[in-house]
Amino acid sequence: MLQTRGIKYVTTVLMVFVLSNTEGVFRNHETLKTVVNIGAILPPNTLTEVAFSSTLTRASMESEHYHFVLKVLYAPYGDSFAASKAACELIADGVIAIFGPIDVTSATIVEAHCRAARIPHIQATWRPPRVRGQELPSPPGINLHPEAVALSKAAALFIKDSDWNTYTLLYDDDYGLVRLQEIIKHANPEHKWVIKRLKPGEDNRPLLKSLKATGETRIILDCPANRVLEYLRQAHEVNFFADYMSYVLMSLNAHTLDLEELRYGLSNVTCFRIFDHSDSRTRSYLADWKSRSNNNVKIPRQTYEITVEAALASDAARLITDAVESAPEDFTIEAKAIECGSEDIWEIGEEFTNHLLTNPIIGITDQIILDNITGERTNFNIEIMELSNSGFNMIAKWNPDTGYEYMRSATDVSDLLAEKWQNKTFKVVSRIGAPYLVERVPEEGEVLTGNDRYEGYSKDLIHEILKETLNLNYEIEIVPGNGYGSYSKETKKWNGLIGHLLERKADLAICDLTITYERRSSVDFTTPFMTLGISILYLKATPPPPEFFSFLKPLSVDVWIYMAAAYLMVSLMLHFLARFSPNDWENPHPCDKSPDELENIWHIKNSCWLTMGSIMTQGSDILPKGYSTRWVCGLWWFFGMIMCSSYTANLAAFLTNAAMDDSIKSVEDLVSQTKIKYGTVIGGSTYSFFKRSNVSTYQRMGAAMESARPSVFVKNNDEGVDRVLKSKRTYAFLMESTAIEYQLERHCDLMQVGGLLDSKGYGIAMPFYSSYRTAVDNAVLKLAESGKLVELKNRWWKAPETGGCIVYIQIIAEISKF
Structure with a gap:
């Protein structure tokens, strides 16, 4: 028994001895590494802290000579007093560098404390550009965030490449205004822009509604990512986040937002990011963060959820640790405790700062190269992201040296737009007027609904374009008042078809709508699907009774x-x-040879x-x-x-x-007499032609029509034709040549006098910046090349029951050749 106890005792003593010596070996290994304290001032429980500390831990494990220790003090976002106090505590605790805080105001104060003590200060937040002529501090503070001017330039060039001529800039803090001012400096001076300030946490819908009333469709939104959804929801409630709208989100964290509720809207949403989420380095760092985080911080599940602050914090940690590792052998990094307000400094601090500035690294945000004078980051890549049904997709890259590189081909853009349009039913507005659109007469027992209620050239044409060519759904509606659209100087608004488009009540407008300068200044048009000109419709003379001689x-x-x-x-x-x-x-008598x-x-x-x-x-x-x-x-x-x-x-x-006897043969004959009155459709393109013409003859005609009593103007073409038929050759109607052709097919007692006074075309109208403009335009060209437009015109212009009118005119024309 005693022998057994002795054996156990000896065994226990040996085990204790071995374990104690093993622990000593490990402790000895740790003591061989130099401890380096690195400070950070951050808000509590953030992904930024996890990213910074995880990168330091990884660097410690990879280093043979240094053990990096994070000393973090917490300061709420925007609390500059707490940040200043934390900076002094860290400097007094002997750190070799301080990272943070992540708000501009607090970072500026911390940078001043660090500069006084010659402690390197690294930040990863946007800071305003320096005022021209301002003395550069020495040593400079280091900022890994893209330079303010370069970032604004990237946004301005994107706006320029997108052909934005007018836009509104929205911001919600003072620094946002500074960022937008930089965009304006790089913008085209001919562009028109408006700046408005949003109020965080308040109801901004009245402001957004007023912008909608102006017809604005291009918005640049500068606000923190956590307030983007708040503003977009309010815009959506007032129908300011809908089709034809385009938003550029200036926040570099906008791509991390869950826009599921807005994803299937028809607004174009674009944002920027500064690192590649699919890169293997990014995935590796994210795996580290997941393994080293506590339950108080929500770690992203996917790389696209990583915030720019977290990515730059990781790169900042890597910058510091790599600089320590790559320091010359004769450069001993020993921290020094310094009290704020004292004249004491860290003697090697400025030299270490210069080493940080000249030590390029490759991190999550790609290679980092710093300016030795300003401390700003000089190289970075910006990825331009666009929201689609599947989330944000990259459409372009921008670099300060190479500019923009667009990633999508024309085919890719067409496919993406086609996918987007599948969820949309296009609203097509038109007006009643033969042969373009008339109400269809149902057959016995037939109930007409939807687009089947109408027929005509416009209905067939839009069906060929949207349904047959583009495979899109559409719905036809009639504009109230049946007007083409004219501009009122009193109300400063359009009515009719043009007003319907500007109010976003319709996507397309189709009828005998002439493309004019005034209309083209307010809405967009396709290539003309029909060319024409103004001519004179007049009643033929009644043939005199035949005479005997x-x-x-x-x-x-x-x-x-x-x-x-x-x-x-x-x-x-x-x-x-x-x-x-x-x-x-x-x-x-031929038989008598010798007649008497x-x-x-x-x-x-x-x-x-x-x-x-x-x-x-x-x-x-x-x-x-x-x-x-x-x-x-x-x-x-x-x-x-x-x-x-x-x-x-x-x-x-x-x-x-x-x-063919007539009393007028040309427009000159018409204007030189007073017996025959003449008029147009009031408010139409023909009316505008005479009202705004610089040709003296047409000016006289316009003045004569305005002063004529009773009025010579009519509400529509049908009324004008009826007035010509009943006038007994005392009234001539000025209308488009295509409409005259249609009437001549149906009224043999009418004729066209003279040639065309101008040349113009009918087009399909739509709001400016319509994403489907190119597709519709190409469809019109395709129909023209295939002869479909001519086929449609013949179908609706020819009148089989009275086709002899045109035959008669052709016979007369042949006779005149003799």
Whole structure:
């Protein structure tokens, strides 16, 4: 028993000895590393702290000579007093560098304390650009955040590349205003912009609603990421976050937001980020953070949820530890405890700061190179992200040296837009007016709903574009008042189709809508699907009753008298010459070789018969045989040929003039008389043409129409045509040539007078910056090239039941060629 106890005792003593020596070995290994204290001033329980401390821990494990110890003090965001106190405590505790805080005001105060003690200060937050001429501090504070001017330049160039001519800049703090001012400095001076301030935590919907009323569709929003959703929700409530809207979010953390509730909206949302989430380094660091965090901090599940502050904090830790590791052998890093307010400094602090500035590293945000003078980061990549149904996708990259590099092809953009449009039913606004759009008459027992309620050229054209070519859904609605759209200087608003588009009540407007400068300044148009011009519609003259002697009218009375005189003279001349000519005396009995008498058949009756048959182009059964008489006949035949041809030509012209007789032949004839009144559709493009024309003739016509009493203006083309039909040739209507063609097919008693006064086109209107503008425009071109536009026009312009009107005009045109 005693022997057994002795053995146990000896064993226990040996185990204690071994363990104690093993612990001593580990302790000895740790004591071989130099302890380096690094300070940080951060808000409590943040991902930024986890990122900074995890990177220090990783560096300690990888280092053979140094053990990095984090000394962190907490200061609430924006509490500059707490940050100042924490900085003094860390400096007194002997740290070799201080990171943070992450708000601009507090960081500025901490930087001043560090500079006084020659302690390197590293921050990772935006700070305003220095005032020109301001003396640069020495040593400079180090900032890993992208330089303010470069970041604003990237945003300004993106706006320029996006062809934004007008936009509104929204901010909610003083520093936001500074950032937006930098954007304006780099913007095109011809651009129009407005700056408005939002109020955090308050109701900003009245402001957003007022912006919507101005027609603004381009917004640059500068606010912290945690307030982005608040503002976008309020915008959505007032329909300011809808189709045609584009938002650029200036926060570098906007890509981390969960925009699920807004993802399927039709607004374009763009933001920026400064590191690649798919990079292997990013995934590796995130794995470290997950393994080393406590339960008080929410760690991102995916790399795209990493905030820019956390990424830059990790890079800051890596910058400090790499600088310590790469310090020259003769450079001994020994911290020194310094009291704030004293004149004591860390002797090697400035040298260590310079070493930090000249020691490039590669971190989560890629390579970091610092300016030796300003301490600002000079190289960085900005990724431009766009919100889609699947989340944020990168569409471009920007670098201060190389500029923008766009990642998407035209095909990619088309595919993305097509995916976006599948969730949308396009609202197409139009007006009632044949042949473009009319209400369809249902057959017996048929119930018409939706787009089937209408038919016409516009309905068929928009169906070919949206449904057949682009495979999109659409819904047709009629504009209240059935007006094209005119601008009121009193209300400073558009009405009709244009007003409907500007109020975002419709996506497209289609009808006989002319592309004019005034309309083009307010809305966008596609390539014209129909070209035309202004012309005159007038009533044909009523043909006079036929006269018995109307066949005499092609030639004047004098000519008829001269012809009768010539006929008698030639007939008599032929008679007498035949009497004198021996060749015209013939043997009355051919069987008698030696007749006593010869016979002359050219008495007065036969002479008149020959000349009459010749002038009638009918000829005669007897002909002269003498040389003199034949010369007379030949000359008479030549004269007859000339007169018959002249009579036939004059007869054709006489018949044409009788059928197409009118009192006006051109616009000059119309303006030079006062008997025939003329007018247009009030408020239409033709009305605007005469009202704003610089041509004197058209100015006179515009003034005459304005001063005419009763009014010569009508509400629509149908009313104008009806007025022409009932006016008994005292009213002419100025309208588009395509509409005149349509009316001539259906009213044979109408005609077009003169040529075209101008050249213009009909187009499909839509709000500015419509994402589908290119697709619709290409569809119109495709239909034009395939001949579909001509086919549609023939379908709705031709009138089978009265097609003879155009045939009649063509016959008259052929006759006039003679």
